[in-house]
Amino acid sequence: MTPNAEIKKIVEEVGQDIIWRPLYDFERNKLSGGVGHDIDGIDPEFTELDFTGKTVCDLGCNLGHFTFYAHERGAKEVVGYDMEPKVIKGAKKLAALYNIEGVEFETCNFASEPATRTFDMGMLIDILGKINISNGFLIPILKGLESRSKSEMLLTFRPLYLVKRHFGMSEDEFLKLYPQAQIKNGFFSLLDFAQNFFAKKWKVTYLSKELPDDEQYKRTVHFIRKA
Numbered sequence: 553m554t555p556n557a558e559i560k561k562i563v564e565e566v567g568q569d570i571i572w573r574p575l576y577d578f579e580r581n582k583l584s585g586g587v588g589h590d591i592d593g594i595d596p597e598f599t600e601l602d603f604t605g606k607t608v609c610d611l612g613c614n615l616g617h618f619t620f621y622a623h624e625r626g627a628k629e630v631v632g633y634d635m636e637p638k639v640i641k642g643a644k645k646l647a648a649l650y651n652i653e654g655v656e657f658e659t660c661n662f663a664s665e666p667a668t669r670t671f672d673m674g675m676l677i678d679i680l681g682k683i684n685i686s687n688g689f690l691i692p693i694l695k696g697l698e699s700r701s702k703s704e705m706l707l708t709f710r711p712l713y714l715v716k717r718h719f720g721m722s723e724d725e726f727l728k729l730y731p732q733a734q735i736k737n738g739f740f741s742l743l744d745f746a747q748n749f750f751a752k753k754w755k756v757t758y759l760s761k762e763l764p765d766d767e768q769y770k771r772t773v774h775f776i777r778k779a
């Protein structure tokens with residue numbers, strides 16, 4: 553089978569509905585559109601972020617878009633974790649087809665399984681959203697990230713949510729789920745929540761610039777462990 557036919561087969565086996573980012577064959581033909589918003593990934597202008605020589609984990613890696621990105625940007629070793637075995641199988645095949653060394657993929661629910669190793673940088677790109685938050689997974693996800701990150705954490709998330717509209721629950725129900733959350737005028741600030749959650753040990757060092765019409769999009773937040 554040709555390499556292009558192999559990538560096509562990966563798309564068929566995984567299913568376009570769960571492939572998050574656009575995927576191309578070796579002739580730049582688009583094989584899958586990707587169901588995610590580009591803008592919910594790491595901001596393209598965020599070039600100062602230094603991956604050089606670092607070990608990185610990509611939590612919720614899907615087919616490895618940002619796993620490969622971190623590797624391209626100079627990371628020494630990148631491990632992508634996802635709980636969906638189909639995407640991990642596909643990501644492993646892609647790494648072999650791209651002939652990339654220093655990238656690995658493992659099936660793992662990082663929010664419920666304990667960390668088996670730690671990395672210089674933990675990435676959590678486009679994982680926190682309405683579904684995970686309203687299902688009560690926010691804290692296990694943040695803990696899963698922190699337990700795997702030695703020095704840096706890179707996240708994208710939407711800074712502000714309307715509790716009733718976005719989570720489909722009353723403010724009381726939300727506060728039962730997250731007693732430490734603060735709601736002001738119906739809004740829950742995930743940015744404040746994450747900053748407070750990590751405040752003891754981590755310092756926020758980067759926040760994306762304002763984007764036009766950005767309320768619905770995720771932004772990039774970078775934490776560095778305090779000395």
Ligand SMILES: C[S@@+](CC[C@H](N)C(=O)[O-])C[C@H]1O[C@@H](n2cnc3c(N)ncnc32)[C@H](O)[C@@H]1O
Nearest residue numbers: 572612613614634635636660661662663677678
């Ligand atoms: C919205 S996609 C984002 C994928 C990727 N980070 C990106 O931005 O291209 C979410 C991915 O995270 C995975 N995921 C969500 N929660 C997870 C968890 N607790 N453990 C492992 N994988 C998870 C899903 O299976 C899915 O592949």
